[in-house]
Amino acid sequence: MHWYEKLNQYFPIEEMKSREHMETLLKERSNIYHKDEGPLHVLMYAELDNFVFIDYLFVSKDARGQGLGHKLIEKLKRKQKPIILEVEPVDYDDTDTEKRLRFYKREGFEHAQSIGYQRRSLATKEINTMEILYWAPNQESEEVVFEAMKKTYEMIHTYKDKHFYGQSYQPVEEVLTFEEDRDTENLLRDL
DSSP states (O other): OOHHHHHHHHSOGGGOOOHHHHHHHHHHTTTTEEEEEETTEEEEEEEETTEEEEEEEEEOGGGTTTTHHHHHHHHHHTTOSOEEEEEOOOOTTOHHHHHHHHHHHHTTOEEOTTEEEEEEOTTTOSEEEEEEEEEOTTOOOHHHHHHHHHHHIIIIITTTHHHHHSSOOOOHHHHEEEOTTOOOOOTTTTO
């Protein structure tokens, strides 16, 4: 199965970029946007000078629990840069969301509680709320993570969006917010 189909079957429609968008990023932003693919995994990520953003991480059901996800995260950790990713809040009807969060907690990720992230899906037109997780090798602050997320949104998520989707995503200042006293629970605390 093609790498895009693996991702498309696993991730919700509101979180998926189009195949054309991702292939264009791989081609036109090849200096920062990368694909690590094997028979049992697909990892799409952006690496900039001061951080790594995991766009998609898929590990086949056949390989789960065998350490493949850990090996992929370790490979990124060796870069010694903060690693940032987006996750959906826990959905108790979808046991995979809790498993994903447990995995990232075991890998040493923290919940960026100061960062709010709400984006209207161009596919469903609904508001999609995501949470930001990060691994900070040098105790980088949530403000650093926030700036990295803004850069990711503008360089990756909205890259040529009007061309690919016929319309543009919202501007970054409508999607990402930073409030030190944001009223949100730590997503990883009780896992």
